[in-house]
Amino acid sequence: MKRFVLFVFLFLYNLGYAQTISTYEKPPVFKDCDTMAVEQLKSCFNFTLNSFIYENFKVPQIVKDQSYNGDVQILFEVTNTGKFKIIYADAIYDELKTESKRVFDLLPEIAPATYNGNPTFTQYSLSIAIPLTQPVKEDSPSHLVLNDTQKDSLNATLSDELDKLESELKPYEDLEYASQLNIPFTHSYYARFDAEMNAIGTNSHTGAKPFIYSDVARYYDIKAEHKSLEKDTDTWLGRKTFNEHLVEIQGKDYWFTVDPILDLQLGKDTSSDIGSTWNNTRGIFLQAGIGKRFNFTTSVYESQGRFADYFNAYAESLRAFGPDPAIIPGRGIAKGFKENAYDYPVAEAYLSYTPADFLNVQFGHGKNFIGDGYRSLLQSDVASPYPFLKLNTTFWKIKYTSTWMWLKDVRPEVVVDKAFLTKYMANHYLSWNVNKRLNIGLFESVIWEDSNGRGFDVNYLNPIIFFRAIEFQTGQGAGNAILGLSSKYKWNNKVNLYGQFILDEFSLSDVTGGNKSWKNKFGFQVGAKYFNAFKVDNLLLQAEYNQVRPYTYSHNTQTLNYAHFNQPMAHLWGANFREFVLIGRYNYKRWFGDAKMIIGQRGLDYNTDDDSFSYGGDIYRNYNDRQADTGIIIGQGNKTNSFMAELQAGYVLNPTTNLKIFTNILYRDYNPDAVNATTVRNGTLWFNLGIRTDLFNWYNDF
Template sequence: MKQFILLATGFLFTVNAFAQEKLPVIVPYNVYNYRDLYLDSVNRHTALKPILHEDTSALYQTDTTKRSWFHRKLFKEHLFEFRQPDYNVFIDFLPDLQLGKSNQNKTLWLNTRGARVQANIGKKFYFESSFFENQGMFPVYLDSFVARKRVIPGQGEVKFDPGEVPGESYDYNYVTAFLSYTPNHYLNFTLGYGTNSYGDGYRSLILSDVAFSYPYLKITANLGQFQYTSMWSQFMDLATKSFGQAYEGIGYDKKWGVFHFLDWNATKKLTIGLFDAVIWPDADTSGRKRGFDWSYMNPVIFLRPAEYSTGSSDNALLGMNIKYKIFSKTTVYGQIVFDELKIKELLSSDGWWGNKWSAQFGFRSFDLFKIPKLDLQGEFNAVRPYTYSYSNTRTNYAHYNQSLAHPMGANFKEILAIASYTYKRWYIRAQLNYANYGLDDPATDISYGQDIFKNYIKRPGDYDIRFGQGVKTDFLYGQGSIAFILNPKYNLRLEASAAARREKNSLETNQEFIFSLGLRSTFRQFYYDF
């Protein structure tokens, strides 16, 4: 990794040495300034993330206050900045140091040391790479998740033996990187190792950034009011092998995915997006190698006919994303995804098990009560039982033992609200989630459709399949945080946070209250609200 960063940085210093034009910095939007896109008077394409943009705000600025190097680096600048007329390079050290306590009589802590390199050559090339080395001790409910899944949510695998007692500290790494090439106003090519997200909500039922990083190639075309994206990805199936088996020289089973997304700004207020995807295994259940299926390489294609023409039973999904600005500072949005559907069965209202779909509706409001940067988001999500699952995990809609869509899997309804307020360098955020879902009964081997890593063969029946079937469970999660932003360049902040979680059903009640303090940085977003 070090050699790769040094080579990339050296390359940036040697190209385009004679260019004279002062070019802007090319950087990605982060989760905090996506609000600017929704407040723009022009209808922007906001569904596909991450989004790159030009930043001229800090180009060649001179610090007239004559502050010390330490003050500038702590409060205003990147740790290392190399700004030239034809390229820009930024290097940051990214700590995430937290100390906390759980009411389960457990001390919590996180020790993350990270580094990030960002660079652009002119307006056409942008490069970013980050690496994080982590050790931590987590709340009890996350211990339970790690014991089952062997991964830290969104951050990859831990070396955890099944016989080991949950609750010990974990050691894990997290890496992202991508190279973006924009030859002209109409095209962008991105080769990356990270995550992508489709949608305007906090959750995405189409493709979310919940799971761990994966390699991908993405081509995006912008033609007037249309934005069209094709993406090819490789995913990992951890469910079929143990940690030891995977490292006997054969690795984990792989699967492939192809995604198309057409986003149309139909009017100044309305945007409609159409989505399709296919997931297929690298090898079948007998071990016969299939590899990358070149029939899915055509970037302009309807995937369902292609999937049917291969003679295979790959996992195909269709979806739609809608956004409408009802007021200048309020936008409503929604999604619907069809994993499998028969119109006749849907209209019969008999609850046929194969009607697998998910739906979302939400809103974003900015500057509430005319208070600048007081924002509110509300969202409802519903996912039918067995949606995103398959007859085997090699083809389900998942990666690294986590869903590629919603972290709760399927067979649930959820409502959530997020309020945030920014004042100068102060940032306050509050979140509340309520969900109702049906879990599998541990006394039986029947799958009620919430766990997408279980096949749907052993289901309770073909009809009368309803939301929340199984062990009916109520879930409540609340989280609040207050932070003082030391350096907005890499979101270095002092943060205090409190969270409460309760999961209750007829079998047990799990409650946990967590409080933490920390020095944190980066714009990464991990989802622990499940």
């Protein structure tokens, strides 16, 4: 196989330079050949080289003992300074390859080849016959007679193109930090520059995430932060482990980095009988830039894992059509793996192009988030990745984001020919900095499917239009439109207030009637962030309240609900809930700590044979299955109170790749009024420790 690869390489190389060979002026010249005519130089070079090898090559004893007959294949180069350099050697015995390198190291420097009068490198292939055969000159000094394995084996390839590419390489200058790539979105990492992005008077727009490096660079120097955290190490392994990307390449108009992805965890769910919990993720993460305006990245994950019982039960409740037992929340479909474990591969990638300073276009497979809080009622990143096209337009005090998404309904009842049903989602988000303190955001979204064979409806391609009007024009049952409002007020440079309001359906007469109609489908969020709390640098405290009324995000055409891969596209809990979230985050140099507490109340369905009503929490239920038209309240149905607290602490091994070691402990108390097959009381204490390349948010608070 190696010889085949070598043959193909040489064949393509020589084919590509056929024209060059005919035009170069002079091959390399040994000292003993420099008085000969030009037309004799090639023969003299061949004979001198082969003679040197014959005189100096010592066949290893192990080769002699085996009475071996064969050859050593050599690909070598004479550099533009006249030095011999082996590029590739192939032989059955490693001792032959070692001896070949020793002999080539003995060769003297010679006059290099010239092309158009300038020194250049040449590459040759050579076959050394074993046993050795002495080269023989013919009568004509311009001709060299070689043995059968040597004849025509020296093929010169002349070009300085690869040399030029090599000479253009330079030390990597951390170009990612000024690029149009997204900063991988995790709440804990974004907390590092949240205060600077939200200072009074900044014209930043923090509602649409993930952020682009070049946007954040205006307010916070991530590169300088990482440099300040560098460890003093002189070894390659030390630099790659603690400070740098594994691979860093930069040329004249391009750059790229390559890193391994790890998420290795070991833990214990004290309420479970299945032994330890664990996760084993390996992958690769590539970032690249071509020119100044085009970037792309890809991350590929191969994962197996077994989680706490409540997490496994939720994953299996999301199960898609087909033989696979679960969907890992936020990741994707999982196959069964060994005993009580899952195998769940994931791939994400996108292209980012900035044709003008005011416009960035992204096309890829991933997630998006809208909001300033821990949760989002407009669009969150709790669902599995999906294909998307996104336009970010920034001018004056406005940022306008248009996103088109291709989603999947994976329930068995909508599968056709074993293929998941495709539906489409489009949204607009306009962020306006009204003044130095106040930001207002307007949001609209619509979901539709391929009804009447319309596919991706071009009516929704217009990035500047009101979706509700289009929905009306294309048929009132043809789509599901949602409206939203966000706001943020900078109380001072330490305190930010933020909020969201989501409106799925609204009836003024029912609101003023005071009868708590099911039609009043809306929700809201209010929150506050306290930066450098209590004069402690890098301490962030956050409090947030969310509530969503029953039947919000659902539809009478179930495929038009606000969901993807059996997971909500907004809040993790769907609808019919209220929730209070308290978060603290702290970092000191490479050390970090996070604390989170969530208190919530939800209204679930009873899921029993004698009660088939929808109580408004499951957004995959048809809202026409509701149990009443009026008297609709949050928490109706199987009222479930929940409490969750989580502590995490760790150390960032490599700030450049966000590789960290960590340990965390989670306590969860889940207490429904009625227990059934799908809703059980659960008290969980889950310990974990591990090492992770932190590139996305894990949500385990369902």
